[in-house]
Amino acid sequence: MQTKYKRILLKLSGEALAGKQGFGLDVATIHSICEGIKKAHEMGTQIGIVVGGGNFWRGRSSGEMERTRADQIGMLATVMNSLAVADALEQLGLEVRVQTALAMQQVAEPYIRNRAIRHMEKGRIVIMACGTGNPFFSTDSASALRAAEIDADIVFKATMVDGVYDKDPKKHSDAVKYDTLTFTKVLNDQLAVMDSTAATLCRDNNLPILVFDISDPDNIAKAVAGENVGTLVIEG
Numbered sequence: 001m002q003t004k005y006k007r008i009l010l011k012l013s014g015e016a017l018a019g020k021q022g023f024g025l026d027v028a029t030i031h032s033i034c035e036g037i038k039k040a041h042e043m044g045t046q047i048g049i050v051v052g053g054g055n056f057w058r059g060r061s062s063g064e065m066e067r068t069r070a071d072q073i074g075m076l077a078t079v080m081n082s083l084a085v086a087d088a089l090e091q092l093g094l095e096v097r098v099q100t101a102l103a104m105q106q107v108a109e110p111y112i113r114n115r116a117i118r119h120m121e122k123g124r125i126v127i128m129a130c131g132t133g134n135p136f137f138s139t140d141s142a143s144a145l146r147a148a149e150i151d152a153d154i155v156f157k158a159t160m161v162d163g164v165y166d167k168d169p170k171k172h173s174d175a176v177k178y179d180t181l182t183f184t185k186v187l188n189d190q191l192a193v194m195d196s197t198a199a200t201l202c203r204d205n206n207l208p209i210l211v212f213d214i215s216d217p218d219n220i221a222k223a224v225a226g227e228n229v230g231t232l233v234i235e236g
Helices: 014-021 027-042 067-091 113-121 139-149 183-188 196-204 218-224
Strands: 007-012 046-051 096-100 125-129 154-159 209-213 231-233
Touching: 007 014, 007 027, 007 139, 014 027, 014 067, 027 046, 027 067, 027 218, 046 067, 046 113, 046 139, 067 096, 067 125, 096 113, 113 125, 113 139, 139 154, 139 196, 154 218, 183 196, 209 218
Parallel strands: 007 046, 007 154, 046 125, 096 125, 154 209
Antiparallel strands: 209 231
């Protein structure tokens, strides 16, 4: 397959790594996803990855905990997920670097934009953990920020649904899926693509987002090839 994109930022939800168990890490699921990433990598596309932490912790549902502290716990959850994904990719023979927005040099490199780009140019996959390193920003926002920083062509948001709908397809049988839509519509209609900060950042930096179902990991390579999978969000 020919590749449509030279460099992508792949956002993986923490929930996707939990598999059917719904919590923690499911090794078989992670390896399946990483096999899909390998196929995309073998097509020649440079890949950066941001992983969420929702399979371990969600700061917004932490009850009475102070928000900054809750978000910091969430950042640490993304490190665990990033290390698990890195290990699975390395077992498949790929070179991987984990970079963190919070300093933890015994575990991973610090996130440095130029170093991340250099790794990708050398064929390594770079996994960027700890979100933006700041509380009050989601890993969706981190994905948009890192994608803009590394000059990615597109953000791939790998989710548990096959695209963007006008309403929740799990609750409404008449929900309609979009093939394409604009960031303006996403923001105005409050559609569940990314949070408003991430959507605005992508819009303002002309960064398209492709939302697709990760339950079929081959969708990553199909998306890289430009096949019609999921929903493409692009302005204009």
